[in-house]
Amino acid sequence: MADVNRVSRLDRGGWSWLAEGPFGRPVEVEVEVTQDIERQRIAWRSREGAARPCEGCVEFRATSSGGTEVWVRLYQEPVAGELGAWVARFIGRDPQRALGRDLARLKQILEWRSDRASEQADVGEGTGEWKSPEPALAQSRQRVDEERRASFQDRVDFESDESFPASDPPARY
Known part of the structure; x- marks a missing residue:
C-alpha cells in the first residue's frame, strides 16, 4: 500500500500501521488481525478508539487457469466525513x-x-x-x-x- 510507510508488530499483540494522512501528516493506527486462513484470507480491524477507524480483508482465490484472484474489501472512515472524502478525490x-x-x-x-x-x-x-x-x-x-x-x-x-x-x-x- 503506497500510503503505508511502516508496519510493525506490537508487543501486546496486533500491529501498528504508520500511514501518510491528509496533507502528508503521518497517521498511526493500531490494528488487530481478526481472521487468518493461510493462503485464503486475512482480515483486520482497527482497535477501539483509533484516530482513523478502518477494517478490511484480502481473499485469495484460485482461478481455473492456474492463477490467483486477489479480492480486497476495505473500509476507512473518511477524515472530515463526506467533505474530506470529496477533497481527497479532488x-x-x-x-x-x-x-x-x-x-x-x-x-x-x-x-x-x-x-x-x-x-x-x-x-x-x-x-x-x-x-x-x-x-x-x-x-x-x-x-x-x-x-x-x-x-x-x-x-x-x-x-x-x-x-x-x-x-x-x-x-x-
Missing part, C-alpha cells in the same frame, strides 16, 4: 483509486518474482530464495508519486481553464 487521493494502484503494483511485483523464478530455473540457479524486488518497488512508488502529481495538476489545469472565458485564455497558452 486532490487525487481517492482511496478507491489508490487501492486500484496498490493492487496493480502487487500484481507487478508478484509477476516480477514469478518471472525471476522462471529465469533462475532456466539458467539452473534455482536456490529456492526470492531475489529482492527493490527495483520493481522503487519504480512502482515513483509511478504512484508521478500519478498523484499529474492527477492534481490535471484537475488544477481543468479548473483554471473553466474559470476563464474563451476570449481571455490563461497566460500559459
Whole structure:
C-alpha cells in the first residue's frame, strides 16, 4: 500500500500501521488481525478508539487457469466525513483509486518474482530464495508519486481553464 510507510508488530499483540494522512501528516493506527486462513484470507480491524477507524480483508482465490484472484474489501472512515472524502478525490487521493494502484503494483511485483523464478530455473540457479524486488518497488512508488502529481495538476489545469472565458485564455497558452 503506497500510503503505508511502516508496519510493525506490537508487543501486546496486533500491529501498528504508520500511514501518510491528509496533507502528508503521518497517521498511526493500531490494528488487530481478526481472521487468518493461510493462503485464503486475512482480515483486520482497527482497535477501539483509533484516530482513523478502518477494517478490511484480502481473499485469495484460485482461478481455473492456474492463477490467483486477489479480492480486497476495505473500509476507512473518511477524515472530515463526506467533505474530506470529496477533497481527497479532488486532490487525487481517492482511496478507491489508490487501492486500484496498490493492487496493480502487487500484481507487478508478484509477476516480477514469478518471472525471476522462471529465469533462475532456466539458467539452473534455482536456490529456492526470492531475489529482492527493490527495483520493481522503487519504480512502482515513483509511478504512484508521478500519478498523484499529474492527477492534481490535471484537475488544477481543468479548473483554471473553466474559470476563464474563451476570449481571455490563461497566460500559459
